[in-house]
Amino acid sequence: MHALSFQLRQASVVAKAMKSQHHPIVAHIVPIRRCNLACTYCNEYDHSSKPVPLEAMLRRIDRLVELGTTVITISGGEPLLHPELDAIIRHIRTQGSIATLITNGYLLSPGRIERLNSAGLDHLQISIDNIQPDTVSMKSLKVLDKRLQWLAEHATFQVNINSVIGTSERPEDAATVARRARSLGFMTTVGIVHDGEGQLRALGSAEQRVYKEITQEAGRSFSSFAYYNQFQKNLLQGKPNKWNCRAGSRYLYVCEDGLVHYCSQQRGTPAIPLEKYTVWDLEREYLTEKSCAPWCTISCVHQVSMVDQFRENPHAALARLFPAALNDERSYAPPAIIRALIWMFLPPEESSTRKKITQGFARAAYWCLKVR
Numbered sequence: 001m002h003a004l005s006f007q008l009r010q011a012s013v014v015a016k017a018m019k020s021q022h023h024p025i026v027a028h029i030v031p032i033r034r035c036n037l038a039c040t041y042c043n044e045y046d047h048s049s050k051p052v053p054l055e056a057m058l059r060r061i062d063r064l065v066e067l068g069t070t071v072i073t074i075s076g077g078e079p080l081l082h083p084e085l086d087a088i089i090r091h092i093r094t095q096g097s098i099a100t101l102i103t104n105g106y107l108l109s110p111g112r113i114e115r116l117n118s119a120g121l122d123h124l125q126i127s128i129d130n131i132q133p134d135t136v137s138m139k140s141l142k143v144l145d146k147r148l149q150w151l152a153e154h155a156t157f158q159v160n161i162n163s164v165i166g167t168s169e170r171p172e173d174a175a176t177v178a179r180r181a182r183s184l185g186f187m188t189t190v191g192i193v194h195d196g197e198g199q200l201r202a203l204g205s206a207e208q209r210v211y212k213e214i215t216q217e218a219g220r221s222f223s224s225f226a227y228y229n230q231f232q233k234n235l236l237q238g239k240p241n242k243w244n245c246r247a248g249s250r251y252l253y254v255c256e257d258g259l260v261h262y263c264s265q266q267r268g269t270p271a272i273p274l275e276k277y278t279v280w281d282l283e284r285e286y287l288t289e290k291s292c293a294p295w296c297t298i299s300c301v302h303q304v305s306m307v308d309q310f311r312e313n314p315h316a317a318l319a320r321l322f323p324a325a326l327n328d329e330r331s332y333a334p335p336a337i338i339r340a341l342i343w344m345f346l347p348p349e350e351s352s353t354r355k356k357i358t359q360g361f362a363r364a365a366y367w368c369l370k371v372r
């Protein structure tokens with residue numbers, strides 16, 4: 001039941017984002033900068049910060065909702081260290097936004113997962129870097145596998161396992177992690193490691209091979225890869241992406257001090273207090289060109305920007321995002337929403353008059369919705 005309601009609310013997020021560019025789609029908020037781990041590639045944690053007081057977190061959520069934010073993602077540091085995390089999640093849900101959580105998973109237990117269920121969490125993501133802990137990262141399948149089993153048994157929210165390429169000396173670990181996650185019924189994504197400014201770190205041929213292996217094994221599920229892999233494919237081949245980063249507008253990063261930044265890797269810009277952030281700031285940043293965009297690896301901002309690509313030119317966006325699918329002789333079964341978009345906006349190869357007429361009605365309905 002929760003899964004169905006989540007899917008309907010996700011559809012409404014997309015519909016709202018397609019209808020208007022004047023609100024943030026996703027905001028990341030940091031309730032605590034402290035982390036219980038110390039991954040050597042990470043610049044997003046310390047070992048001493050106190051939790052942000054609950055009242056301040058609730059005010060920030062209210063302000064994000066006032067700005068029209070539809071998805072609020074809690075990250076850190078390690079958010080499970082915040083003693084009032086459940087109240088934060090509950091508030092996001094009662095304010096009508098989708099509540100998602102990014103955690104290293106170490107503090108999960110069956111009881112903690114049940115509390116996240118009760119709070120109304122919609123989606124949880126864990127990134128796993130390797131199979132065995134090493135000097136770079138302790139986010140290892142060996143340590144986390146029991147937590148993954150608990151999630152499979154108890155979670156009523158959606159779980160995504162992000163296997164990261166570029167953090168381990170054994171790139172093939174990422175494929176093992178993705179396989180294990182799929183065997184437990186979770187969504188999977190692939191992350192590419194970035195430097196301290198969100199930019200691509202050069203990856204070798206072994207990493208490129210593993211990426212290809214994972215994406216091929218995953219098939220062509222919308223929830224896994226197809227939706228944004230064009231960005232990653234280009235980066236892995238050493239090619240920059242040409243896109244408009246909408247950070248500061250469609251995507252906000254709100255740090256523990258309540259300042260709005262472009263993203264976790266561009267902290268310091270524009271660094272305006274959230275309570276003073278207005279629609280004018282959203283409008284300005286929508287149009288601001290970010291010089292870091294060509295080599296950016298921040299996939300959540302890639303995904304958000306694609307909604308605007310759809311909104312501005314759905315036909316071109318679909319053709320760009322699914323070039324392989326559209327020209328591939330192998331069978332391709334994208335999810336219903338993408339099938340609907342393809343049916344509405346891409347030219348039919350052989351089409352009956354009746355289909356052309358219905359398609360025309362569907363397009364007209366879309367454009368009416370868009371201009372309202």
Ligand code: SF4
Pocket residue numbers: 035036037038039042043044045076077078104139
């Ligand atoms: S677990 Fe996450 S926040 Fe903590 S050090 Fe590792 S990457 Fe950073």
Ligand code: SF4
Pocket residue numbers: 197198199245246247262263264265266290292293294296297298301
């Ligand atoms: S392009 Fe956007 S998301 Fe990527 S690093 Fe720059 S500001 Fe952040």
